[in-house]
Amino acid sequence: MGRMERFVATESSTGVSALGVAGTVLLVALSAFAVTAGAEKVLVIGWVAFVAMALGAWLGGRANETNPHRLVWGYGLASGAMITSAAMFLVPQAIGIGTTAGAPQLGGIGIAVGVVVGYSSHTIGHRLTHVDVSFDVSTAEIAAHALSAGLIIGLVYGSMPTLGLLLGLAIVSHKGPAGYAAARRLSRRGKSTTALLLPAAGVGITAIPTAVLPIPGAPAINAVVFGFAAGIFLHVAMDFLPNCEAGSEIDEVCSLHEHSHDLLDELRTHAVGSTALGALVVVGAWLLLY
Secondary structure (H helix, E strand, O other), rough: OOOOOOOOOOOOOOOOOOHHEEEEEHHHHHHHHHHHHHHHHHHHHHHHHHHHHHHHHHHHHHHOOOOOHHHHHHHHHHHHHHHHHHHHHHHHHHHHHHHHHOOOHHHHHHHHHHHHHHHHHHHHHHHHHHOOOOOOOOHHHHHHHHHHHHHHHHHHHHHOOOOOOHHHHHHHOOOHHHHHHHHHHHHHEEHHHHHHHHHHHHHHHHHHHHHOOOOOOOHHHHHHHHHHHHHHHHHHHHHOOOOOOOOOOHHHHHHOOHHHHHHHHHHHHHHHHHHHHHHHHHHHHHHHHH
8 A cells, every 4th residue: 555645536625435435335234244244353353444544534634734743653653563463463373374284384485475465566556656547546556455455354364263353453553544644645635535435444345255254274275374464464564664764755744844854854763663662562462461
């Protein structure tokens, strides 16, 4: 998903996105199915993702300006939590299942493939934003990320239903700041922020049906699946690490303020602190619940 540069919606600032409304309705319908199918965990994760992004979008749409400190802390907390969660919960599972299959390297292969696929899809998607095509590539990119994240969450919880909610909630923890940042761009361009309802609902839309699908019992396959999930989320988490370099999104926000260069230097400290705090929150929560 990147930083959602050049995010453009097709509706006016006073209009309502039909796709956003349709995504919300579909999530509501799938929620009833999740209750009957026993997929309560992914149901909670899906709705937390929806509320977080929708709330972030609402706040971003109402804000008069973008606060660079808030942006850095939002990205830093989310990325630190996601990196730590993937490293603590997904990577050990992938390697452990691979060990059961007689080849722990299978989990490592899945992780490598996930990182490469995540990077490749992001890079190609960003490249398409510079190509004159007939559809809104940036809108499709953020929605595709949410839908693919839901697929992975569904696979993970379908394979290992004993996993707690902490992992899934940490994975979608970036939805709030992501919705805020995307809404700021939409608002500055006079576009409707209701377009973000589709990616907000995207996690639940794909996670719920995927979680109830029969998962192959072969440890070798599950090791690769878990590794792939870990790799994807490690890529997403690293992509959300606050980038305080010249030409970055945060640099663009700082340029709206006086003494932007000094402010950018100051924000580097905030970037490190927010990322470390996000990681410590996950570790602390695990120690309390372990």
